[in-house]
Amino acid sequence: MxxxxxxxxxxxxxxxxxxxxxxxxxxxxxxxxxxxxxxxxxxxxxxxxxxxxxxxxxxxxxxxxxxxxxxxxxxDHLLQICQRIGPLLDKEIPPSVPGVKTLLGVGRQSLLRTIKDCKHVLWKGSAFAALHRGRPPELPVNYGKSPNIVNITTAKQLTGCGRHSYVFPVVAYQHVKMYKRILGHLSSVYCVAFDRTGRRIFTGSDDCLVKIWATDDGRLLSTLRGHSAEISDMAVNYENTLIAVGSCDKVIRVWCLRTCAPIAVLQGHTGSITSLLFCPNTRGKTQYLTSTGADGTICFWQWNKENMKFNNLPMKFTDRSRPASQISCSSFSSGGMFIATGSTDHVIRVYYLGSGSPEKISELTSHTDKVVAIQFCNSSHR
Incomplete structure (x- = not known):
């Protein structure tokens, strides 16, 4: 130069x-x-x-x-390079958790991993001889660092990989004991949820309050007020920035998890809120929050991921085969393309979100009684 x-x-x-x-x-x-x-x-x-x-x-x-x-x-040339490096590297050196795309991984999830880093070293005769002489072999690099169960479970839910028995072996339940007992509400508590990091617990009660607790010592972090009836369901978005709370007062309220400030008040149902879900598909600016109600409707609320503003006019589907039937439960597929709802009129309805706007694609009528719980399988199309 x-x-x-x-x-x-x-x-x-x-x-x-x-x-x-x-x-x-x-x-x-x-x-x-x-x-x-x-x-x-x-x-x-x-x-x-x-x-x-x-x-x-x-x-x-x-x-x-x-x-x-x-x-x-x-x-976006730099972003395209980052997106192409991952699949090429996965073919040469498979990651430890298939399907998880990240630039911040370590170990076998790192984009800088080599075959030498991921090679499984077999014990040779010298290592066994060291044990016989009373000198233990060197400790592994990750010794003393227990895996984050919350992150493992979240990866399983997002990618559909892994088995529940691997994450929580049966022997783990033999050592379960009460960690903390807290009296914090004035009435019954029927709703509880963790945030995406596992460091906060949200509880919704019949006293119309939502409280946020720290998981490490059980201290009260904040109280969210605004509802005028019992809390019926809660949902945390996948970016861990928002919490949506539904109530028997027919209103959905959304708070920011960073500041605990109210973000939106959504009024689209004429009956109690029965379930709330954020769509797992986090690609793009426009996201969806879904809500089902005792009025037999499902609402799709659009919100912007960048400015966290909600559209107060939802896309609503009123599907009931007879009067007074209610939608009691809902479940998203692991990729967020489909959502299924169960109703008291014995019908399961499936909606598709991959065509730009939600649309109903199927009605399943094999049950002879009300559907009270529904869940997509994480590892297949069932």
């Missing part, structure tokens, strides 16, 4: 191109100010690749000039 750009001599051409792709990616998203600051620093420190003319002389170039010279590179 020439002495004219000493900053660029300390970094490689690959690093300069990486800075450029990061700036392009930031420009196409919500971080416009960060993109402008990064571009300014790249030009100040001369970290933009220089241009060579036909005589081999180097010339400085601006960021806009580099963009115009690389029109074949789209703004």
């Amino acid at each position: 020439s002495d004219k750009h000493p900053d660029c001599s300390r970094v490689s051409q690959l690093e300069c191109e990486l800075y450029y792709l990061i700036a392009r990616f930031l420009m196409s998203g919500p971080c416009q100010k960060s993109a402008r600051v990064l571009i300014q620093e790249l030009e100040e420190h001369q970290l933009i690749p220089w241009r060579l003319d036909w005589e081999g002389k180097e010339h400085r170039r601006s960021f806009d000039n580099l963009v115009s010279a690389n029109k074949h590179v789209s703004s």
Whole structure:
């Protein structure tokens, strides 16, 4: 490199191109100010690749000039590279949890893993000889770090991989004991839920309150008020940023889990709320919250993942084969493309969310009595 750009001599051409792709990616998203600051620093420190003319002389170039010279590179080029690395690496070195796509994994989930890192080392004669001499072998790298059961269970629910017996062996239940007993509500508690990290517990009571508790010591973190009747169901979104609470007052209230501030008050049912579910499909800005009610309707509430604003006008389906029938339960498929509801009119109804807007695709009428519970299988199409 020439002495004219000493900053660029300390970094490689690959690093300069990486800075450029990061700036392009930031420009196409919500971080416009960060993109402008990064571009300014790249030009100040001369970290933009220089241009060579036909005589081999180097010339400085601006960021806009580099963009115009690389029109074949789209703004999401860096994201496309990250998306293609994972499947290629999975073919060569399978991860420990198939189907989980992340750039922040460690061990066999890391994008920097090698065959040597994932190789299973067999004990040889020298290791057994060390045991006979009284010197134990070296402890494994992850010794003392117990697996996070919540993360394992969540991965199983999202990908449909693994068996419940592997996560919670039968021997674990032999050591179950009461950890904490808390008297925190003034009436019966019929709703309880964990957040996605397992560090908070949400309880809904007939005293019209929702309370948030810490799992480590059982202390009360916050109390959510607003409902005027018994709490009937709760749901936490998959980004772990929102909690939706349904009540017998026919109203759904949504709170932010970061600030405990109210986000939305959704009024679309004429009967008590019987079930609430956030759609597991977290791709794209538009997400869905589904609610079923004693009025025999299912509502699909659209909300924006970036600004967390809800559309107060839901897409509603009123499906009842006879008067006074209620939708009592619901369940999403593991990918979030289908949702099934059970009703007191003995009918199971399936809705499809993959065509842009929800639509009913099937009615199953094999039961001879009310359907009170329903659940999709995580590992197949059952």
